[in-house]
Amino acid sequence: MACSYKHFFILQIILGSSSVHRQKVLSEMGYNFTVMTADIDERSIRKEKPEELVVALAEAKAEAIIPKLPIGHFQKDAEASVLVTCDQVVVFEGTIREKPSSKEEARQFIKDYSGGSAATVSSVLVTNLRTGFRKGDLDKVEIYFHAIPDQVIDNLIEEEMILNVAGxxxxxxxxxxxxxxxxxxxxxxxxxxxxxxxxxLIVEAL
Structure with missing residues (x-):
């Protein structure tokens, strides 16, 4: 739902993600935004706990994007500018799952979920580009599945988009x-x- 503060000043948002799903959600929230990607090696950043990993990755993405912003990019026209970076992992039976490294791994992931459950752990980090102030937090969701037929799994694998999402x-x-x-x-x-x-987080970072 749109907040009233959107109507009082121009807010420029940079979404630090190439995810079409995140872009869709941010659009649904009523924001106009631009997209930049961090292009970091996410697998070089390791943490034992899923909460620590997604926080570290969101921070690393912000650190990678900010130096790429042109001088004055986040000051022109806008009265406030923020960078939103995110990360997500799936947790299955206590094990962290990131993007599948192959179709075979993706197939096994979905077979594991069939008739069972998994959880997502997401981090969001909002950086005020004028002040440098950052605010971040986590969100967790549990998902329970019916049995998933093998043909459905095959069809999902063939579309290949499954390789670009956590777990x-x-x-x-x-x-x-x-x-x-x-x-x-x-x-x-x-x-x-x-x-x-x-x-x-956007409100708190402004």
């Missing part, structure tokens, strides 16, 4: 939706950008 988990996909038994949390969080959390 190969694309719950919003039309092929997957019928096999979602329950979501404890919000679908926007599963898509990588929890709306309520992002809105709160």
């Amino acid at each position: 190969g988990l694309i719950t919003e996909h039309p092929l997957m939706l019928p096999y979602i038994k329950q979501v404890v949390g919000t679908m926007d969080s599963v898509m990588g950008l929890p709306k309520a959390l992002t809105e709160r």
